Amino acid sequence: MSKNKMSTEEKIVSKALEMFNERGIEYVGLREIAATLDMRVGNITYYFPTKDDLVNRLSLDLNRLNAEIVIDEVNLSLSKFLNILNQVFHNHVKYRCLLLSFVHLLDQNKLIAARYESTQKDRNAVLKKNMNSLVESGFLKFNEETQIEYIVSMMALIIRFWLSEANVSFKHLSSEKQIQHYLNLVGQLLMPYCTAKGKKEISIYLGTI
Amino acid sequence: MSKNKMSTEEKIVSKALEMFNERGIEYVGLREIAATLDMRVGNITYYFPTKDDLVNRLSLDLNRLNAEIVIDEVNLSLSKFLNILNQVFHNHVKYRCLLLSFVHLLDQNKLIAARYESTQKDRNAVLKKNMNSLVESGFLKFNEETQIEYIVSMMALIIRFWLSEANVSFKHLSSEKQIQHYLNLVGQLLMPYCTAKGKKEISIYLGTI
DNA sequence: TCTTATTTTTGGACATTGTCCAAATTTATA
DNA sequence: TATAAATTTGGACAATGTCCAAAAATAAGA
Numbered sequence: 036m037s038k039n040k041m042s043t044e045e046k047i048v049s050k051a052l053e054m055f056n057e058r059g060i061e062y063v064g065l066r067e068i069a070a071t072l073d074m075r076v077g078n079i080t081y082y083f084p085t086k087d088d089l090v091n092r093l094s095l096d097l098n099r100l101n102a103e104i105v106i107d108e109v110n111l112s113l114s115k116f117l118n119i120l121n122q123v124f125h126n127h128v129k130y131r132c133l134l135l136s137f138v139h140l141l142d143q144n145k146l147i148a149a150r151y152e153s154t155q156k157d158r159n160a161v162l163k164k165n166m167n168s169l170v171e172s173g174f175l176k177f178n179e180e181t182q183i184e185y186i187v188s189m190m191a192l193i194i195r196f197w198l199s200e201a202n203v204s205f206k207h208l209s210s211e212k213q214i215q216h217y218l219n220l221v222g223q224l225l226m227p228y229c230t231a232k233g234k235k236e237i238s239i240y241l242g243t244i
Numbered sequence: 245m246s247k248n249k250m251s252t253e254e255k256i257v258s259k260a261l262e263m264f265n266e267r268g269i270e271y272v273g274l275r276e277i278a279a280t281l282d283m284r285v286g287n288i289t290y291y292f293p294t295k296d297d298l299v300n301r302l303s304l305d306l307n308r309l310n311a312e313i314v315i316d317e318v319n320l321s322l323s324k325f326l327n328i329l330n331q332v333f334h335n336h337v338k339y340r341c342l343l344l345s346f347v348h349l350l351d352q353n354k355l356i357a358a359r360y361e362s363t364q365k366d367r368n369a370v371l372k373k374n375m376n377s378l379v380e381s382g383f384l385k386f387n388e389e390t391q392i393e394y395i396v397s398m399m400a401l402i403i404r405f406w407l408s409e410a411n412v413s414f415k416h417l418s419s420e421k422q423i424q425h426y427l428n429l430v431g432q433l434l435m436p437y438c439t440a441k442g443k444k445e446i447s448i449y450l451g452t453i
Numbered sequence: 454t455c456t457t458a459t460t461t462t463t464g465g466a467c468a469t470t471g472t473c474c475a476a477a478t479t480t481a482t483a
Numbered sequence: 484t485a486t487a488a489a490t491t492t493g494g495a496c497a498a499t500g501t502c503c504a505a506a507a508a509t510a511a512g513a
Contacts (some may be wrong), residue, residue: 043461059348061270064499077502078462086500138344138408139268155413185432189398191413192429196405199347204364204400220401223394227436252490273470286473287491295471455513462507470499479490 044082046072055132091146097130111168113233114240124214127198134198162187174233189224253291255281261302264341300355306339320377322442323449333423336407343407371396383442398433
């Protein structure tokens with residue numbers, strides 16, 4: 036992280052993320068970022084012609100970070116699943132500015148909108164596949180297909196907006212405590228559809244974090 | 245709604261809501277609103293010194309609208325509860341611009357933030373009281389107190405962010421269909437904690453909307 | 454090493470934004 | 484009708500994202 040060997044572009048990206056996270060994308064001007072880095076605005080627009088391009092870069096970085104999370108689909112357990120969610124939530128905190136501007140970004144930033152469109156269906160499909168894996172390994176049990184759809188919808192809602200809600204309702208709590216709370220919600224969401232084995236593992240996982 | 249007998253202030257509020265809903269609060273300039281109403285910006289700032297004041301006015305209007313919804317706390321049933329939620333969701337659609345900018349408004353608009361702070365705890369308390377009413381009238385049954393807390397947390401999340409998610413995931417659906425979807429989610433959320441009587445009423449209510 | 458390209462950085466312009474205010478106009482009051 | 488108050492105007496201000504020609508710094512070729 037030593038600032039010396041950072042390229043100009045890296046410096047801009049890094050500082051922009053820092054300031055955006057602190058005060059919100061919409062409320063940090065490019066000139067402020069430039070001033071902090073002791074350069075002029077035009078220099079930022081040399082690397083990122085528009086602010087949307089800069090924000091899009093951050094969005095790509097978050098995507099890459101999330102893509103690094105390995106999902107063991109064959110041997111999936113409930114604790115592994117919750118652990119993956121835990122990692123996703125931590126990435127969200129690192130790029131919190133994006134999640135807090137989620138709605139506006141999607142109908143303002145064409146670049147991000149286009150990419151999101153193509154990945155969101157995949158995400159829900161992966162969630163659904165994970166639930167089916169957990170059924171097969173005896174952690175979950177559903178009576179109807181609609182119950183899986185319901186669980187997936189709820190999870191999608193939590194994953195997309197947990198940080199937004201935490202930001203308005205649990206601002207006084209640490210990120211760690213916030214994540215704990217929403218992991219707990221996911222656990223309780225799954226509870227009614229757990230086998231005895233599943234209930235046990237959730238309790239253990241939630242008890243140890 | 246005839247435009248003639250509207251005062252200047254009413255015209256501004258009405259047109260601002262219309263344009264904000266259409267394109268987002270942050271992306272509609274005061275000069276655009278003024279131009280549409282064939283007046284100058286200064287005229288808007290005469291009634292609303294800052295844009296925040298104008299937005300705050302809309303927020304107050306939404307609060308008033310929601311306050312008009314009558315909650316029969318003594319004879320509450322599940323269908324009545326879902327019906328109330330239905331009305332709230334319709335009000336949200338009318339003031340959609342506010343809900344879509346929810347996060348930013350709360351850490352940008354001091355006026356709205358202060359008011360929200362004082363009402364949000366009440367709202368959760370009301371939700372909790374409603375759940376207890378539904379237990380007493382034999383619609384719901386909880387084994388532990390934590391289950392009620394969980395249900396209330398989930399409902400709060402849905403109520404605050406259903407419109408945001410609908411805006412990114414179900415843009416192609418009509419508002420009516422969107423509301424239907426999220427009422428359904430609430431129904432399925434309650435299902436595992438329903439008595440036979442409760443299950444029946446939810447099925448009926450969700451089957452008829 | 455000197456010259457020529459190429460990349461990077463600068464400084465200033467532009468239209469637009471929210472905010473502000475003195476002057477002009479309209480409306481109400483006495 | 485004369486005076487006071489409320490409303491509307493037009494123009495200013497600083498800050499925003501975007502853009503571009505010229506200057507500076509770096510790399511490449513001789």
